[in-house]
Amino acid sequence: MFWITLAIGLAGTAVALALAGRRVLFLYKIGASGQPDPERTLQVRREPKKAVEGQAVEVLGQRKLLKWTVAGLSHAAVMWAFILLLTVYIEAAVALLVGLDAKIPGFQTWGPIGFVQDTIALACTAGLIVFTAIRFKNSPKRLDRKSRFKGSHLSGAWWTLFLIFNVIWTMFFFRGVEWAAGNLPYGKGAYFSYLVGQLFEGMNPDTLEVLESIGLLLHIAVALIFLVFVVHSKHLHIFLAPLNVMFKRRPDGMGAAQPMMSGGKPLDFEEADPDEDVFGRGKIEDFTWKGFLDMATCTECGRCQSQCPAWNTGKPLSPKMLILELRDHALAKAPYMVASEEARSEFTDEQKLAMQVDKELVADDGVIHPDVLWSCTNCGACVEQCPVDIEHIDHILDMRRFQVMIESSFPSEAGVMLKNLENKGNPWGMSEMKRLEWIEELDFEVDVVDDKVAEDTEYLFWVGCAGALEDRAKKTTKAVAELLHIAGVKFAVLGPMEACTGDPARRLGMEFVFQMLGQQNVETLNDAGVKKIVATCPHCFNTLANEYPQIGGNYEVVHHTQLLAHLVEEGKLTPVAPIEENITYHDPCFLGRHNKVYKQPRDIMATVPGVKTQEMHRHKDRGFCCGAGGARMWMEERIGKRINTERVDEALETNPDTVSTACPFCLVMLGDAINEKKNEGAAKESLEVVDVSQLLIRSIKGEGLPEQKEPVAAE
Numbered sequence: 001m002f003w004i005t006l007a008i009g010l011a012g013t014a015v016a017l018a019l020a021g022r023r024v025l026f027l028y029k030i031g032a033s034g035q036p037d038p039e040r041t042l043q044v045r046r047e048p049k050k051a052v053e054g055q056a057v058e059v060l061g062q063r064k065l066l067k068w069t070v071a072g073l074s075h076a077a078v079m080w081a082f083i084l085l086l087t088v089y090i091e092a093a094v095a096l097l098v099g100l101d102a103k104i105p106g107f108q109t110w111g112p113i114g115f116v117q118d119t120i121a122l123a124c125t126a127g128l129i130v131f132t133a134i135r136f137k138n139s140p141k142r143l144d145r146k147s148r149f150k151g152s153h154l155s156g157a158w159w160t161l162f163l164i165f166n167v168i169w170t171m172f173f174f175r176g177v178e179w180a181a182g183n184l185p186y187g188k189g190a191y192f193s194y195l196v197g198q199l200f201e202g203m204n205p206d207t208l209e210v211l212e213s214i215g216l217l218l219h220i221a222v223a224l225i226f227l228v229f230v231v232h233s234k235h236l237h238i239f240l241a242p243l244n245v246m247f248k249r250r251p252d253g254m255g256a257a258q259p260m261m262s263g264g265k266p267l268d269f270e271e272a273d274p275d276e277d278v279f280g281r282g283k284i285e286d287f288t289w290k291g292f293l294d295m296a297t298c299t300e301c302g303r304c305q306s307q308c309p310a311w312n313t314g315k316p317l318s319p320k321m322l323i324l325e326l327r328d329h330a331l332a333k334a335p336y337m338v339a340s341e342e343a344r345s346e347f348t349d350e351q352k353l354a355m356q357v358d359k360e361l362v363a364d365d366g367v368i369h370p371d372v373l374w375s376c377t378n379c380g381a382c383v384e385q386c387p388v389d390i391e392h393i394d395h396i397l398d399m400r401r402f403q404v405m406i407e408s409s410f411p412s413e414a415g416v417m418l419k420n421l422e423n424k425g426n427p428w429g430m431s432e433m434k435r436l437e438w439i440e441e442l443d444f445e446v447d448v449v450d451d452k453v454a455e456d457t458e459y460l461f462w463v464g465c466a467g468a469l470e471d472r473a474k475k476t477t478k479a480v481a482e483l484l485h486i487a488g489v490k491f492a493v494l495g496p497m498e499a500c501t502g503d504p505a506r507r508l509g510m511e512f513v514f515q516m517l518g519q520q521n522v523e524t525l526n527d528a529g530v531k532k533i534v535a536t537c538p539h540c541f542n543t544l545a546n547e548y549p550q551i552g553g554n555y556e557v558v559h560h561t562q563l564l565a566h567l568v569e570e571g572k573l574t575p576v577a578p579i580e581e582n583i584t585y586h587d588p589c590f591l592g593r594h595n596k597v598y599k600q601p602r603d604i605m606a607t608v609p610g611v612k613t614q615e616m617h618r619h620k621d622r623g624f625c626c627g628a629g630g631a632r633m634w635m636e637e638r639i640g641k642r643i644n645t646e647r648v649d650e651a652l653e654t655n656p657d658t659v660s661t662a663c664p665f666c667l668v669m670l671g672d673a674i675n676e677k678k679n680e681g682a683a684k685e686s687l688e689v690v691d692v693s694q695l696l697i698r699s700i701k702g703e704g705l706p707e708q709k710e711p712v713a714a715e
């Protein structure tokens, strides 16, 4: 019996390993054909501790998955079963190679191990039941677009659940017979195996030996089939997720947009040659190996899709489907990508058609439709939610770069903004002298830098284009200037020397204009000796803090809500006049998700007497975009429901007197949607959207309160 079992076991293992190995080699060749990205490996070598932390927190700790409590706990149970039940497979291998009664000394004699094995297997079974229920509940047929699984390959997921179920029952069958045959050394520690063993107790030893061998072979066979299945399916993430987490950009795929890279080096525009260098991503071969790793790691869970503002308002963009379409195309084109020049010349036209050799990456009939590419607001909800740290925004941005810089193909209305940035240094094309007008409306002096910042200047106040030129945002600028003045913080502004940070150009994909504006600003800031900056616009804040270091600008940058919260805490600003209002706060994506500033704006509101705050359903890291990011502010929104309307509808559910935020673009987008709602009679006339700094100054000065309320004078 031993030899027959051994022969079947070894033959099956050899076939399965050959099939899996061939597939792994094929996948490796695709990855290796990608563009280099040396920074990914360098950062692991530079900060090995962080790489280990990532594995402990994201992979073993399942941090992101556990945010979705029931599904997260179930996944954690299955994932831990995958790790811990490897011990059962080690035991199975020993039984196969040495004999059914062979045991690993010092290991297979310890009862608690059997207890842990049985317990995690049962927890895994519970997880499988929950997954099955979730999949039925979210059935795309029933819920259509609202289902996070819409567009996922569902049959693969059902097969996976079925195979894992087979792993579990064959394990208990094998161990139950083992127990009855006296070969399971864990005693009643392996309590469930013991219970199953009761079914076989009293059978004659020959029958038990046959059953035990069958159980052993079944248990091994399921694992081998699972292995072959996994490397051919989306469940490849079992092996690839730890790698993707290891090589993600740190701290995550948000904050800074990545520089344009070609051949593993930042692209030098003065030397660049569009025929030689890679300008963004114009074809699938332009993706780096990390890009291919992202595509291969996607679990198709749809968490990104469920949070995407574009998808949720009827646009064609789903971050999940974008990754899947890139992956399917990469797999289709792979035989061509990895072939030698000689082999390529021998492919027939039919073969090339099947391999999608001439399929454009972004085109009406391409891999990605342009409407998909231009729908993204860069809000970061997809990156935030993705349990395997896929970097959707980087891929979208790189494809945009190719479209804008090589194909000159982008929504025409954004062209006006680009021209204005090039010619006037702001998206509205206004004169730079207009940047000083808000100062004239103040009743105190503001220091405007004309050479160097003064010795005693604590902060350079980066006003931003909207803050200086847009009427609603100017109110925030004046409120912040007044608050700094009241708190005794010495600050200065650049006035006409300030130009747009370049964020809208960069997020559109026009890296050249971003570089031009960025270098101009960095030169101005460095020449003026600026060390600390406060910015009211989260886009400026993000660019100054996270992107200017890429071009030689290194400053300590804070958002005004961070500075104001600190000044309130220090007692330099004291809100006294009550504002008896229900207020709901909208998290700007580039302040919240991109830079993790959630607390300070809320802290400021909490210090204002009378304010009652109520969170919207989607808030903090699950906050819903206003629709302006990713240069969408400068594009028409022609498909689906407007994102700002969706957000204001959600705000109205809290019955607010005021909607607060901390971004000039959110202020405009939400303000526009609120005005529409007022015209429709769906919002009260008094409803307004304000920056939290406006609330603070109102309370400190007792000004701007509704007439029927008596302002309490500030001390």
Ligand code: SF4
Pocket (backbone or CB within 6 Å): 304, 307, 308, 309, 310, 311, 317, 318, 319, 375, 376, 377, 378, 379, 380, 381, 382, 383, 392, 393
């Ligand atoms: S960044 Fe936002 S809009 Fe863009 S794909 Fe991700 S979730 Fe959707």
Ligand code: SF4
Pocket (backbone or CB within 6 Å): 297, 298, 299, 300, 301, 302, 303, 304, 305, 319, 320, 323, 382, 385, 386, 387, 388, 389, 390
């Ligand atoms: S990209 Fe991430 S969040 Fe989206 S489906 Fe894939 S694994 Fe899930």
